[in-house]
Amino acid sequence: MQYAKSLRYGIFVDAETSNYLQYSQWRLVCPCCNEPVFLVKGSHRPEHARVAPKSKQLVIVREAKVKAFFSHFDNLASEKCENYNKSITEKQIKTYATTSRQQRLKYWQENFLKAIGYYNAGCKSSFFTLFRRTNQHLPDINNKGIKAVQKEVASDLIELLNKADRASILEVARSHLVKLQTHENPLSLMDLGDITDTTEELKDNFLDWTRSFDIEMQLSLVAEVVDFFKTKAIAQIKEEIFELIFARVAVTIGPEKMTPLLKVSTGESEQEQQQKYYQLRSLLVGELVFLIAITDWSS
Numbered sequence: 001m002q003y004a005k006s007l008r009y010g011i012f013v014d015a016e017t018s019n020y021l022q023y024s025q026w027r028l029v030c031p032c033c034n035e036p037v038f039l040v041k042g043s044h045r046p047e048h049a050r051v052a053p054k055s056k057q058l059v060i061v062r063e064a065k066v067k068a069f070f071s072h073f074d075n076l077a078s079e080k081c082e083n084y085n086k087s088i089t090e091k092q093i094k095t096y097a098t099t100s101r102q103q104r105l106k107y108w109q110e111n112f113l114k115a116i117g118y119y120n121a122g123c124k125s126s127f128f129t130l131f132r133r134t135n136q137h138l139p140d141i142n143n144k145g146i147k148a149v150q151k152e153v154a155s156d157l158i159e160l161l162n163k164a165d166r167a168s169i170l171e172v173a174r175s176h177l178v179k180l181q182t183h184e185n186p187l188s189l190m191d192l193g194d195i196t197d198t199t200e201e202l203k204d205n206f207l208d209w210t211r212s213f214d215i216e217m218q219l220s221l222v223a224e225v226v227d228f229f230k231t232k233a234i235a236q237i238k239e240e241i242f243e244l245i246f247a248r249v250a251v252t253i254g255p256e257k258m259t260p261l262l263k264v265s266t267g268e269s270e271q272e273q274q275q276k277y278y279q280l281r282s283l284l285v286g287e288l289v290f291l292i293a294i295t296d297w298s299s
């Protein structure tokens with residue numbers, strides 16, 4: 001495909017004029033299915049003469065041009081997508097080793113996680129550590145079991161967001177943004193102790209952004225990101241997203257409210273346990289919408 005959408009700038013990018021070195025920073029996705037894409041550089045071979053090996057005759061080799069284009073990553077490509085074109089990609093992408101492509105997808109996903117703040121201290125293993133500590137009393141608690149729980153809740157969280165009405169999510173996002181713009185001290189809304197970066201430069205950048213962003217522009221980026229949460233690329237990093245959201249909720253509501261929600265008690269009925277889980281889940285999805293709304297997608 002010639003054009004990709006930038007989740008970062010909310011614009012279309014032309015493969016022909018795209019800067020090869022910077023494309024991964026732009027968080028480019030397919031305009032049709034929203035899956036991440038990468039740039040395949042064009043090439044140009046000018047007309048030239050060469051000596052044929054057998055006949056030793058001089059032959060003219062014609063000029064050949066391959067236009068630059070965007071391509072889906074192998075394992076994310078969907079034949080349902082109208083931009084998925086096997087005849088273009090198969091021949092030209094052969095030169096790109098599968099491993100390097102995988103690395104680029106990883107880089108793409110890391111870039112996305114960085115934008116929402118996953119790499120700050122205290123996010124990784126947040127659920128695992130707290131769940132384990134809270135449920136030490138259980139005789140059969142083990143790492144494998146906790147990891148399975150983490151995976152299930154992560155899937156549930158993304159699914160819940162995807163099932164939610166898009167217009168309602170955007171309305172909630174709008175109310176967060178209005179609050180952010182009119183708040184006396186917007187930094188207090190972001191103060192999450194050791195799970196957010198606290199360098200002065202980041203604080204200043206965030207404050208500058210809260211004073212200058214345009215709500216409609218931000219909401220159009222938020223809408224793009226909400227659609228992006230339906231992709232396979234997000235499903236592959238759902239556990240990281242969940243860890244970040246969980247860490248944020250845990251800090252916001254505090255340990256005295258979080259611990260009872262995580263505690264598996266044999267004295268509770270199934271209904272009581274279900275209710276606790278629904279409560280946790282609604283806190284998580286609310287935080288996810290908040291985070292999507294107040295992330296400066298263009299920074």
Ligand SMILES: [Zn+2]
Nearest residue numbers: 030032033081
């Ligand atoms: Zn596509």
